[in-house]
Amino acid sequence: MDLKNFFEFSVDRSQNRIAVVDSNQRLTYNELNEKVDRVAASLQKLGLGKQDRVMVLLKNRVETVVLFWAVQKLGAIFTPINFRLSQEDIMYCIQDVEPKFVVFEDASEHLIMKETFKERPIFISIKKNNPLADISFIELEEHSLTSFDRVIIQDQDISSIYYTSGTTGVPKGVPRSHKNEYASAMAHIVQCGYKRFDTTLGVFPLYHVIGLRSLQVITALNGNFYTLSDFDSLESLQIIDKEKVNCLFQTPTMYHDIVSHPYAKEVDFSTLHTLVYSGASMSKELINKCDELMKPERIVNQYGSTEIYTFTYSPDVRRKPGTAGKPGIHQNIKLVSTNYKKEASFYPRVVPNGDVGEVIVNMKSPEAFKGYWNRPDITKKCIYEGWYYTGDLGFIDDEGDLNIVGRIDDMIISGGEKIYPELIEKVLVEHPKVNEVIIIGEEDERWGQIVVAYIVPNDCSISFQELDRFCKYHNQLSSYQRPRKYVLLDHIPKSPTGKVLRKKLKENIICP
Template sequence: MSQHLGDLLASRAALTPDHVAAIGDQQRYCFRELDTRVSQWAGYLHQQGLKPGDRIAILCKNSEQVATALFGASRAGVVVALLNWRLQPQELAYILNDCGADTLVYDREFADTVTALAPQVGLSRQLVVDRQRGDDDFEQALASACGELPGHDPDPDQVAVLMYTSGTTGRPKGVMLTHRNLYAAAENCCFTIGWPFQARYLTVTPMFHIAGLMPVFANVLTGSATVYLADFHPVTVWEILEQERITHFLAVPQMLEMMLQAPGIGERDLSSLRFAVSGASAVPAALIARYTELGISIYQVYGATEVAGSASFWMPAMGMDVVASVGRGVMAGGLKIVDPDTGAARPAGQVGEICFGGPQVFAGYWNNPDASRAAIVDGYYHTGDLGYLDDRGFLYVVDRLKDMIISGGENIYPAELEAVLIQHPEIVEVAVVGRADERWGEVPVAFVVRLPGSQLDEAAVIEHCRSQLAAFKSVKAVVFADALPRNASSKLLKHQLKARLETAEPA
């Protein structure tokens, strides 16, 4: 079968046309119906003059409509940029301008955001999605389309999806994922952990993250139903797990922890549930043990947007003696540890930079050849994470070579926060580091050097940050300092700042 996403759904619809494919707020579609809707969207894009390689953007919470728009665009050869709906209008405007999308599909609840960003971008079409009513621009576009496309040869090595991730320069970078990347990621995931055939999967992590998106392709590959949940709430998740007879789902550790606080878990019928996958930050062994007591297996995953999803998995069958690892590499991937300075391979047990190779490795960063060359060397993606492989091939993540902070499953890049904070007229210097947090894993803390005589306080610094960036990115605390530590070359010594946080008395 072709490794093109435009063909993937068509092949599944031909094989199991009447099996349930998608379950949303008000919709249930079998694969035949979903395939028809996808063809209609592809036809609409063609009628609007979009050509293979053109870009559209989606600003929506999890829904069947997102899947329809994505697969339909793929069938038309159009690239989809999935937007993080937690971002501020100016952040979204930068991404839209960078990728050059002129069509935006967005949820009605984001109408104010779109109104604010519209003057900053060149949008030819804006289509509203209303998950509750269904009488919206998106559905009207489907109804108006013929569903026929001119013949073209689908190329699996063409870009299918752009996912923007903030970089160390403070500007988001568009990760170019090809059809082959996403197909290979779905296939490797299925083969590695035994993704159930014709199962029922709950999508609760946002689809603008690779962890929320990749399972959709795995479900089509295996003929499984995808149940779309727009917003996470612990009680709601437990209700859907029971009512929809969910077999597996993915959630970050913080979500799993919050779910355990919900009432009446022991009274629910969860006999259909086979396992839950968790990652984005370390999964505590104690958390795994508590779910095991409920009869629910937890699988750990390690991966990145740049490898279209998972690079390795740990499963209970591998043994609790290696629960501190993130398991072994996926079926057709290639893990190696290298010296961060020389690139030379490191033997088992020695710490180095974690690198991943194989058909999942992304095609590079959109309009950023320098960053692409730095990230992909000899076909391997250099993750920026430090770790080691033991003599049995289990991967252990030790630390991050980069300064990235992971808070509640979200990636936060200090450089992006620093670039915003330094714009404040009373801030002379600033550095952002992560502080351990019991609930979120890590939270960003700003070390600030004020202008002499300034009375700038913590609340004002935090408000300045929140006014420019999404709330989840913003600093949660501020430490004022007379100067920031630097070495003889004037390089900022962030490890000293982190050490100060670790030894400070709790607030």
């Protein structure tokens, strides 16, 4: 199934149902399809061919949705970029992917430097009369017929290229085929218990796999995708109430802001049946708050990556907070010893249940990409003998559930002992005066590394002594795992998608 047919089948099933909404527009599936066809015809007339790239520097809006489906109909490649990246990273992405078109808006126009291109793309602005643009999106719609030459699309053709945030270097392009995207969407529906005609809040940026997955899933179900250009907890609550939203797919930080807002007590959550989160762990306290306030049928933890959408999922974390669950419907995972070298004559040892190992995922999954765009060097490091090496550390418990304890790069070795940050974080966040906590290793002449806790308190009376006492007598922490240093912060630095920027902590960009 390619995404052109995927979309057109949905249109034929429910032409008059509402498909997409933003603050300015409310379109049925038929109206959306007409816009998609007009834009596709204009893009083809301007030279967009099969597997050409269209780079998109847009917030969530109806135009972004129209562009996505128009690009799919032409067999081209939708390449959404996080315009919160630096101008240097944006320029790297443009030079790397060589787009035929770049679509931008007011919020991203400062990133456009047309004079730097040897073979520059065609620039499309959302608004008319932008001096940086060659043509406007409005002109694409207005000066177009709805007919265009149909393109034969194969399941293995690339549908989208997502660029990672680049927090540890230049961004990496992750190409995903039509088959990858379709399989991932179907898996999400099954694993998360979505229902036909569901309405969701499209608040997660469409430059991220979570954002586009939400759009694809709701389209498959002929539901309503309500786009929100920027996350705002009050506006989100108002939309949930007004639009009778049925399911949410967000980060734990977004859920925290929603349940903590005073207006949340005034909202009717009775239509909301499913909460899904990804990108970070959710504390037991936050899970309880979401459960008490919203009373959903399920709270699902979806653990995966851009490269392979699903690794594992927990169908309801209320039963077992903190777990990443079991492999998804298309998945096969193993946990292997971290003491390996990827050589033809060596195969890493699978660790027994209960022992910590690196999570690796079978590349035979239909959700799995084939390798990074223009980066065979990184592909070789991450894919070996048909397995994708995630860099995540975890263990399988007695019930067969995966529990993540951190990243290999974040593992601390103190006095010869291996220490996993997430285990300590889960303990410290139980303290009533701790709001958020991040554990990192700091170089030490005697111990090699010491454990340092960066704490965002919710009570300014907190003291290092009481934190140390709390850890010392906690039955889940050994003495060598206790933090030897505490730093109080007003916030934890995070990327726009909610990932903790540990490197910024280590560089002391945030001052204690």
